Amino acid sequence: MTDDKKEARATRDRTRQAAGAVSGGVSGFAALAVAELVSAAVRPQAGPVIAVGGAAIDRTPTAVKDWAIRNFGTDDKLFLQLGILAVLALFALALGMVALRFRRTGATGVLLFGAVGAAAALSRPDAQGPVDALPSLVGAFVGALVLYLLAGLLVPRGAGSGGPAGTRGAVGPIGAEDAGGPAGAKGVDGSADDGGAGGPAGVEGAGGPAGVEGASGPAGAEGADRSADDGGAGGSGWDRRRFVIAASAAAAASAGAGALGRGLNGANGRDAVASRNRIVLPKPASAAPAVPKGAGLRLPGVSPFLTPNDSFYRVDTALVVPEVDATSWELRIHGKGVRRPRTLSFDELLRRELIERDITLTCVSNEVGGPYAGNARWIGVRLADLLVECGVVPPSKGGPADQLVARSVDGMTLGTPVEDVMDGRDALLAVGMNGEPLPFAHGFPVRMVVPGLYGFVSACKWIEDLELTTFDSYDAYWVKRGWARRAPVKTQSRIDTPKPFARPKSGTVMVAGVAWAQHRGIDKVEVRVDDGPWQPARLAAEDSRDTWRQWSFPWEATEGGHTLTVRATDRTGRVQTEKRTRTVPDGASGWHSVVVTVD
Numbered sequence: 001m002t003d004d005k006k007e008a009r010a011t012r013d014r015t016r017q018a019a020g021a022v023s024g025g026v027s028g029f030a031a032l033a034v035a036e037l038v039s040a041a042v043r044p045q046a047g048p049v050i051a052v053g054g055a056a057i058d059r060t061p062t063a064v065k066d067w068a069i070r071n072f073g074t075d076d077k078l079f080l081q082l083g084i085l086a087v088l089a090l091f092a093l094a095l096g097m098v099a100l101r102f103r104r105t106g107a108t109g110v111l112l113f114g115a116v117g118a119a120a121a122l123s124r125p126d127a128q129g130p131v132d133a134l135p136s137l138v139g140a141f142v143g144a145l146v147l148y149l150l151a152g153l154l155v156p157r158g159a160g161s162g163g164p165a166g167t168r169g170a171v172g173p174i175g176a177e178d179a180g181g182p183a184g185a186k187g188v189d190g191s192a193d194d195g196g197a198g199g200p201a202g203v204e205g206a207g208g209p210a211g212v213e214g215a216s217g218p219a220g221a222e223g224a225d226r227s228a229d230d231g232g233a234g235g236s237g238w239d240r241r242r243f244v245i246a247a248s249a250a251a252a253a254s255a256g257a258g259a260l261g262r263g264l265n266g267a268n269g270r271d272a273v274a275s276r277n278r279i280v281l282p283k284p285a286s287a288a289p290a291v292p293k294g295a296g297l298r299l300p301g302v303s304p305f306l307t308p309n310d311s312f313y314r315v316d317t318a319l320v321v322p323e324v325d326a327t328s329w330e331l332r333i334h335g336k337g338v339r340r341p342r343t344l345s346f347d348e349l350l351r352r353e354l355i356e357r358d359i360t361l362t363c364v365s366n367e368v369g370g371p372y373a374g375n376a377r378w379i380g381v382r383l384a385d386l387l388v389e390c391g392v393v394p395p396s397k398g399g400p401a402d403q404l405v406a407r408s409v410d411g412m413t414l415g416t417p418v419e420d421v422m423d424g425r426d427a428l429l430a431v432g433m434n435g436e437p438l439p440f441a442h443g444f445p446v447r448m449v450v451p452g453l454y455g456f457v458s459a460c461k462w463i464e465d466l467e468l469t470t471f472d473s474y475d476a477y478w479v480k481r482g483w484a485r486r487a488p489v490k491t492q493s494r495i496d497t498p499k500p501f502a503r504p505k506s507g508t509v510m511v512a513g514v515a516w517a518q519h520r521g522i523d524k525v526e527v528r529v530d531d532g533p534w535q536p537a538r539l540a541a542e543d544s545r546d547t548w549r550q551w552s553f554p555w556e557a558t559e560g561g562h563t564l565t566v567r568a569t570d571r572t573g574r575v576q577t578e579k580r581t582r583t584v585p586d587g588a589s590g591w592h593s594v595v596v597t598v599d
């Protein structure tokens with residue numbers, strides 16, 4: 001063989017390898033797109049990426065999850081999904097290369113991924129039954145088929161095997177029949193079901209058959225492959241044009257299916273959106289007193305006293321925010337010692353006496369100085385009244401149940417002490433947040449809020465079930481993962497301004513922030529500069545003991561590096577502890593410090 005020929009051959013091989021990877025990529029894309037489409041018929045949460053992501057979240061060790069929350073914050077889920085997609089893409093490319101030599105093995109590999117997705121979907125706590133496996137299974141089946149057919153186009157023609165036309169003529173129809181079904185049907189689906197935005201893309205799905213036609217011939221040409229086995233000098237060519245057409249058609253059909261699926265999944269949520277838009281929150285029988293004038297200091301850099309909904313922190317395990325239709329929503333109250341179990345609709349809830357309260361919510365995953373705290377004006381029904389109506393008696397009065405387990409539509413469980421809910425504090429089944437129905441991300445249509453307890457033991461979003469039980473007999477989701485059974489909020493204070501490593505000018509620098517000890521109240525905040533004495537900060541007016549309190553401290557700053565530290569004292573007289581603990585199992589403790597350089 002001359003050098004020229006060798007080089008030409010090497011180039012051909014590389015091109016073929018690349019084409020193999022492309023078939024893998026296209027097949028993976030087809031699998032996910034079809035899965036998306038099928039999930040629209042089942043439920044969005046049954047899609048493979050969401051199911052695998054959800055399963056991964058539930059199995060992630062607590063330390064890693066905590067790390068992810070700390071480092072990615074609310075973006076942790078985006079990173080997880082991107083990670084899953086990246087892994088899938090790598091495997092798809094690899095399977096495409098495998099399929100160059102072993103078409104069945106490659107296709108089987110795709111099916112195995114489908115099996116993993118299906119298993120994940122079936123294992124989700126909110127799985128509705130065997131149908132949840134369908135998106136993964138159907139998607140993987142189509143993906144496998146696409147890979148098998150595309151890889152068939154990459155089979156080199158043996159010397160004298162009669163050229164593409166002849167090959168197609170000979171075996172084409174059989175292959176076409178095999179493949180034409182699903183891909184063609186997809187295209188038809190696309191154009192038939194979808195009248196709106198998805199339309200054009202769906203119609204493109206009709207490109208499927210074209211790709212199938214392209215694919216059909218060479219599928220039959222496998223025989224030629226076996227005999228030639230890439231070896232025949234000059235016989236290792238394959239029809240690039242047909243491959244490009246087929247791969248593009250398959251990709252376009254997949255894009256159509258995927259877009260249609262997205263559109264339909266979006267439509268499912270539209271009922272929920274409409275139900276939310278229709279809600280007019282009744283005037284509360286017991287309105288929250290106006291926020292005292294001096295509660296918000298209006299200092300630049302300090303968290304606003306009431307946190308707007310769109311900047312309120314969000315912590316949950318939901319990869320897709322559940323969109324619950326309030327018109328069909330129900331809450332069931334039942335369990336140990338519930339003499340009159342009942343089920344309430346959203347309308348029944350709204351017809352009850354509503355109370356409005358300002359309550360600060362904090363997350364146990366919040367590190368000292370961290371952002372997972374927010375203060376909102378909630379409207380809801382008093383949970384204790386409802387429990388009393390159901391015949392529930394708190395443990396202190398001899399009731400048999402000491403734990404109230406709240407369950408959400410996405411299968412989350414949170415356990416709250418019955419005693420706390422019934423001790424007179426404003427534990428709410430909240431329907432409104434800062435003057436509007438709950439945002440979807442914050443639990444629409446109904447969530448719990450209990451002053452004084454971390455969110456993971458009290459603030460169930462998208463709630464649908466309340467069960468009275470005991471702490472001895474049941475561990476809720478986070479408790480199973482190493483977090484505490486009972487977790488009252490720890491007294492904390494935070495310096496909002498100046499920011500770490502700020503470079504303020506010497507002179508008077510306003511140091512300010514927030515402090516919280518929900519349901520106990522904040523009585524004192526002190527600031528220390530370097531190793532100096534603790535100096536009292538000015539406390540803003542108190543709204544209620546269930547809310548955080550702003551504070552400020554005019555500091556006569558001198559040039560150089562300084563460390564500012566803050567600590568609070570709650571109304572029981574206890575000073576915020578200096579002892580640093582991690583967030584697991586019951587919340588971080590320690591003092592917040594900020595290092596600045598004064599110029």
Ligand SMILES: Nc1nc2c(c(=O)[nH]1)N[C@H]1C(S)=C(S)[C@@H](COP(=O)(O)O)O[C@H]1N2
Nearest residue numbers: 313314315316317363408412455456459461
């Ligand atoms: N269904 C559901 N409810 C949930 C959670 C969750 O993961 N799923 N997380 C809890 C935690 S840990 C906290 S701190 C609060 C946060 O509420 P937010 O996202 O509205 O701020 O919701 C709680 N309720």
Ligand SMILES: [Mo]
Nearest residue numbers: 363364455456
């Ligand atoms: Mo939390």
